[in-house]
Amino acid sequence: MAGIIISPSKYVQGKDEIKNLGKYIAGLAKKPLILISPSGEKRFGAVIRESLSEMKYVFNHFNGESSEGEVNRLLDLFKAEGCDCVIGVGGGKILDTAKAVGYYSKTPVIIVPTIASTDAPCSALTVLYTDEGVFDRYLFLPNNPNLVLVDTNIVVNAPSRLLVSGMGDALATYFEARACYKSGATSCAGGTSTLTALGLAKLCYETLIKDGFKAKLASEQKVCTRAVENIIEANTLLSGIGFESGGLAGAHAIHNGFTIAEECHHLYHGEKVAFGTIVQLVMEDVPMEELKEVINFCKSVGLPTTLAQLGIKNPEPKLIMEIAKLASVPGETIHNLPFKVTAEDVYAAILLANSLGSAI
Structure with missing residues (x-):
């Protein structure tokens, strides 16, 4: 292909x-x-x-x-x-x-x-x-x-929470593109990922880590600094090309799973995607250094890292399994990960991601 x-x-x-x-x-x-x-x-x-x-x-x-x-x-x-x-x-x-x-x-x-x-x-x-x-x-x-x-x-001049939500959506870009590159999955563009798309996705992540916190503080004051300019470009262009030509994987599928939970309906798209990114990284068993960097970034800008912050104060096993099943239905993008995924895998990863989001 x-x-x-x-x-x-x-x-x-x-x-x-x-x-x-x-x-x-x-x-x-x-x-x-x-x-x-x-x-x-x-x-x-x-x-x-x-x-x-x-x-x-x-x-x-x-x-x-x-x-x-x-x-x-x-x-x-x-x-x-x-x-x-x-x-x-x-x-x-x-x-x-x-x-x-x-x-x-x-x-x-x-x-x-x-x-x-x-x-x-x-x-x-x-x-x-x-x-x-x-x-x-x-x-x-x-x-x-x-x-x-x-x-x-x-x-x-829009509410700062919207810019932060965009960071949550952009946060998934590199990790989903990286997974699709490893698995050879077909992207939204209709082909496999290119080095260019993967490079732009990585630049998107690096920009978030470098400028995300500064941009959040500036946007709260309604001032457009260089950091804000960089984050707007990361949220809009780098993430746009990165997701479409790099591919979607676990983070967005897990977001889709959480749409079944009424407790999460008040959240923006990117806020749920951010937690989905942590869950995907848990499923991939990435090094703790990478998990810590992602979780600490989320905490610094105000993106959710726990189920309670998503609105699920008392996570019932039945609800978490329903979320996991919806996230892993046949044809969902979670199957672009470079290994077989079951609902049980997603269930376990959600619970571990929740614990890590509290502990780190």
């Missing part, structure tokens, strides 16, 4: 870069559809309009769900208005919807994330839900976005 790496056509990151949106899309669009929330338009509408002053455009408010119904509504509007490009401005579901509209309309996609809580902005993937918000299906796209534009002044 061929090694494959995929990425956005262009990635732009910097302070006040949203002011240059019109310059960056000049060769891609003449009349974009801008998908944004009502609050997003209040905050960023004026600067976007000023940036696009030399072209026509259509603003439309997102209805709240990345659903087939919402995508179809926007496709009808897109065609009626004669648009030739879609710009998604906001968080994950807005960005996923924009990517789907671009895919079905066969037009360029511009992504403008306003938070750095996941590695989704750069990916060729949309998660679709029902109109009621229940998971429907994954829509794998043939291309990544044409442009991802990250204004770091906007991102740093």
